[in-house]
Amino acid sequence: TNPRAKDYVLSLFGAAQEAPAEGISYTVTVTYPGGQTGSADFTVAPRSLSECIIGFDGTAFTYNGAEQTKDVTITYYDIALVKDVDYTITGNTGTNVGSYQLTITGKGNYTGTKTLTFKINPPKTTVSKLTGGKKSITAVVTKKTAQVSSYQIQYSTSKSFSSAKTKTLTKNTTTKCTLKDLSAKKTYYVRVRTYKTVNGTKYYSGWSTVKYTKTKYTTPPTKPPRHSIFRCLRHKVSPLPFLKGSWIHSSFR
Numbered sequence: 001t002n003p004r005a006k007d008y009v010l011s012l013f014g015a016a017q018e019a020p021a022e023g024i025s026y027t028v029t030v031t032y033p034g035g036q037t038g039s040a041d042f043t044v045a046p047r048s049l050s051e052c053i054i055g056f057d058g059t060a061f062t063y064n065g066a067e068q069t070k071d072v073t074i075t076y077y078d079i080a081l082v083k084d085v086d087y088t089i090t091g092n093t094g095t096n097v098g099s100y101q102l103t104i105t106g107k108g109n110y111t112g113t114k115t116l117t118f119k120i121n122p123p124k125t126t127v128s129k130l131t132g133g134k135k136s137i138t139a140v141v142t143k144k145t146a147q148v149s150s151y152q153i154q155y156s157t158s159k160s161f162s163s164a165k166t167k168t169l170t171k172n173t174t175t176k177c178t179l180k181d182l183s184a185k186k187t188y189y190v191r192v193r194t195y196k197t198v199n200g201t202k203y204y205s206g207w208s209t210v211k212y213t214k215t216k217y218t219t220p221p222t223k224p225p226r227h228s229i230f231r232c233l234r235h236k237v238s239p240l241p242f243l244k245g246s247w248i249h250s251s252f253r
Contacts, residue, residue, distance in 0.1 A: 026041070047110050048110070048111055049110055050114075052110070055073035055075075056072050058116075061094070061121070062205070070102055072102075074086070081110065085107065086106070087105060088104070089102055090105070094118075094120050096147055097120050097147045097198060098119070098199075098203065099117060099201070100117065100119070100120070102115070102116050102118065104116070121196075121205055122147050122194045122195060122196040123146070124193065124207075125148075126192070127190055127208055127211045128140050132188075132214050134215065134218055135181065135182045135218065136178055136179060136181075136215065137188055137190065137213060138176065139192070140175055141153070141175050141192045143172070144172065145173070149172060149194075150172050150194070151168075151169045152169070152194075154207070156188065157183070157187065157189070158189070159210075184215050184218045190212065191208050193206065
């Protein structure tokens, strides 16, 4: 008959009787009253990282000239895995603008790999000056050259930038731009961001603080001074087009 739990002793024998670890064989021995024993061998298999929860902040870094590092947290239920004991990380540092891959590799009681990506974006800039013209606006941006290819200027008559238009500059040394073909007597909202091209891919900074200005009135045509009309009559030259159809224009025929 099978003895009840209180009628036998269970013993575990393995490598220094430590907690079960990857690839180590163990023997379980049952000792019954009277000295009778029974035993069984087993080997502990490592836990896959795919069964763990990996905490990772995918928010992009902003370039600051220094090396920046992404870290992760890994848990299996309420067990927090320890870096360099249960897993290792490679490729989790970067300095320049671009995309990076970090690789997590299981170690000890854990196995498998997991690859994650993160980005470093170029630094932000600002709109330093706006000047409204006749159906145009001249924008000046703060110059940025470190890890910046150039700038994108976005403008709209809407504070929310709905139906906005974007002008892309091509050099980081070009900091002045005229936005043309605008409506007169309108308020325009303007913002700028930098970008960096790496292996054909553009990486963008966040948008700057918004600034705004108003385009000027379009000056209507004015009537010529009285003496200029008389000069036209004396030389039999037609006055300005707005006089067409008048008795003065007819007299020249």
